Amino acid sequence: MAAAPVRTLRFVLGDQLSRRMSSLRDLDPDRDVVLMAEVHEECGYAPHHKKKIAFVLSAMRHFAEDLRAEGLNVDYRTLETSDEARGFRSALAAAVERHRPQRIVVTEPGEWRVREDMLGWQNETGVPVEIRDDDRFLASRADFANWAKGRKSLRMEYFYRDMRRRTGLLMDDVGEPVGGRWNFDTDNRKALPADARPPEPARFEPDGITREVVDLVRDRFADHFGDLDPFWFAVTRSQADAAFEHFVREALPKFGDYQDAMRRGEKTLYHAVTSLYLNVGLLDPLAVCRRVEAEYRAGRVPLNAAEGFIRQVIGWREFTRGIYWLRMPEYAETNFFAARRRLPDFYWSGETDLECLRQCVTQTREQAYAHHIQRLMVTGNFALIAGLDPKEVSAWYLGVYADAYEWVELPNTHGMALFADGGVLASKPYAASGKYIRRMSDYCCGCRYDVDKATGPDACPFNFLYWNFLAEHRVKLAGNPRMALIYRTLDRMPTERVASMKSQAERFLDRVCRSGPVTV
Ligand code: DLZ
Ligand code: SF4
Numbered sequence: 001m002a003a004a005p006v007r008t009l010r011f012v013l014g015d016q017l018s019r020r021m022s023s024l025r026d027l028d029p030d031r032d033v034v035l036m037a038e039v040h041e042e043c044g045y046a047p048h049h050k051k052k053i054a055f056v057l058s059a060m061r062h063f064a065e066d067l068r069a070e071g072l073n074v075d076y077r078t079l080e081t082s083d084e085a086r087g088f089r090s091a092l093a094a095a096v097e098r099h100r101p102q103r104i105v106v107t108e109p110g111e112w113r114v115r116e117d118m119l120g121w122q123n124e125t126g127v128p129v130e131i132r133d134d135d136r137f138l139a140s141r142a143d144f145a146n147w148a149k150g151r152k153s154l155r156m157e158y159f160y161r162d163m164r165r166r167t168g169l170l171m172d173d174v175g176e177p178v179g180g181r182w183n184f185d186t187d188n189r190k191a192l193p194a195d196a197r198p199p200e201p202a203r204f205e206p207d208g209i210t211r212e213v214v215d216l217v218r219d220r221f222a223d224h225f226g227d228l229d230p231f232w233f234a235v236t237r238s239q240a241d242a243a244f245e246h247f248v249r250e251a252l253p254k255f256g257d258y259q260d261a262m263r264r265g266e267k268t269l270y271h272a273v274t275s276l277y278l279n280v281g282l283l284d285p286l287a288v289c290r291r292v293e294a295e296y297r298a299g300r301v302p303l304n305a306a307e308g309f310i311r312q313v314i315g316w317r318e319f320t321r322g323i324y325w326l327r328m329p330e331y332a333e334t335n336f337f338a339a340r341r342r343l344p345d346f347y348w349s350g351e352t353d354l355e356c357l358r359q360c361v362t363q364t365r366e367q368a369y370a371h372h373i374q375r376l377m378v379t380g381n382f383a384l385i386a387g388l389d390p391k392e393v394s395a396w397y398l399g400v401y402a403d404a405y406e407w408v409e410l411p412n413t414h415g416m417a418l419f420a421d422g423g424v425l426a427s428k429p430y431a432a433s434g435k436y437i438r439r440m441s442d443y444c445c446g447c448r449y450d451v452d453k454a455t456g457p458d459a460c461p462f463n464f465l466y467w468n469f470l471a472e473h474r475v476k477l478a479g480n481p482r483m484a485l486i487y488r489t490l491d492r493m494p495t496e497r498v499a500s501m502k503s504q505a506e507r508f509l510d511r512v513c514r515s516g517p518v519t520v
Helices: 040-044 050-069 088-099 112-118 121-125 141-148 156-167 208-220 237-250 274-278 285-297 303-327 355-367 372-385 390-400 406-417 434-440 461-472 481-492 495-512
Strands: 008-011 033-037 073-077 103-107 129-132
Touching: 008 088, 033 050, 033 088, 050 073, 050 208, 073 088, 088 112, 088 121, 103 121, 121 129, 141 156, 141 303, 156 303, 237 274, 237 285, 274 285, 274 303, 285 303, 303 406, 355 372, 372 390, 372 406, 372 434, 372 461, 390 406, 434 461, 461 481, 461 495
Parallel strands: 008 033, 008 103, 033 073, 103 129
Antiparallel strands: none
């Protein structure tokens, strides 16, 4: 007897590795096929770190195994078997040839470029394509658009409060935030004491599947950025759960206090590395927040830790995605400061005598991970005050971090770090001098520059670049009430001092950045 015709082909992308995906609902195990495909375009459209490629492919292969163990029909194309399939579109077209489905079901992707392509899949295949919302996010794209409608400015804080009310997270019985405040950000900025001993993140020994993928990446992506070994990420849901439990027990109690701290040689401090697992679907955003809330309610973690964590997940994470979909595709083209300088080579090599940058880039090369403040206040801050081209900077962030997908990377880079969007996401640029880096890290003590100096041969480049940036963009920034104080300080400086910082900045930038038109 002939097999029953395939009713639905369900295409699951590499960052949709959850059994709860909308594309996997109402699944008929006897007649449906789940398609997953390792495709060359996704491995190559950004300069992905080797660990990132290995992570996504290994997590995909493990997820496919889990679906098979459940008795589902999975058509999984590996890079070796799918040479014909350069991208999602051709992988799907080939699968339609194989299975002749009556319809195709997908969950909307995380990136604009993939969505644009997806909108053409029905025409391409001649099979009806149903695109479902990605309801792993708490606010749908329509919810965010409604929230944004009619508002003069979009601020994370107000969005976040709505999300707290909606989810009930850290709310008391009468609808007020527990502890009487919505946001404990000011309690998240302690410097790390010298004797603090942050825990190691949970590490996982690669199994047979991961070892195969690591060999494949070593073989095919040898020219990509980053170290492949040691590979220690979780690649299954149960490992990701274990990694998160490890964080909750070992790091969460201090996460609040030291969220912004940095230390030489420390890769994660009290951070969870949760974004890596959340962004591919191995962890569920609401579940991790409820778990953190439970720890607070049980008296095991302080409120500034629980609130700080929950704010990142239901606040910033959802807010950046909302901005992305609201403002794309124009968002990627923004360049408020008309910044044009090329990315210095040390963003790839780590070879620089600016110790803070050397530390952050070296760690990024080794781990495909750096925490938020390293990304924002070291590599991001430098890119902002040095006037690096936003497109080059964005391509770098998208490639080098294992948790980076454009929906989260672009608003974080163009909006938060570079203010290239002119203030859609943040109310002022996060520009800072070396003083901030000294306060939050021990980087300056190992540096050949003197963080207390702003001019002269051993002046910290973050200092003269910072004042040069403010002077250069006075017309665009001085009207911002949040910048008033800093412009008053600049105005009190002797003119010769400002002039000397400006000329030192120009000489420095000529030396480290090859300026000129950028093509990415
Ligand atoms: C990041 C990535 C990589 C490296 N490789 C694949 C792949 O081979 N197959 C796949 O389905 N997804 C991959 N991904 C994740 C996609 O880039 C991601 O799904 C889209 O960018 C949409 O967010
Ligand atoms: Fe960075 Fe300046 Fe400190 Fe050196 S002195 S580590 S360049 S902030």
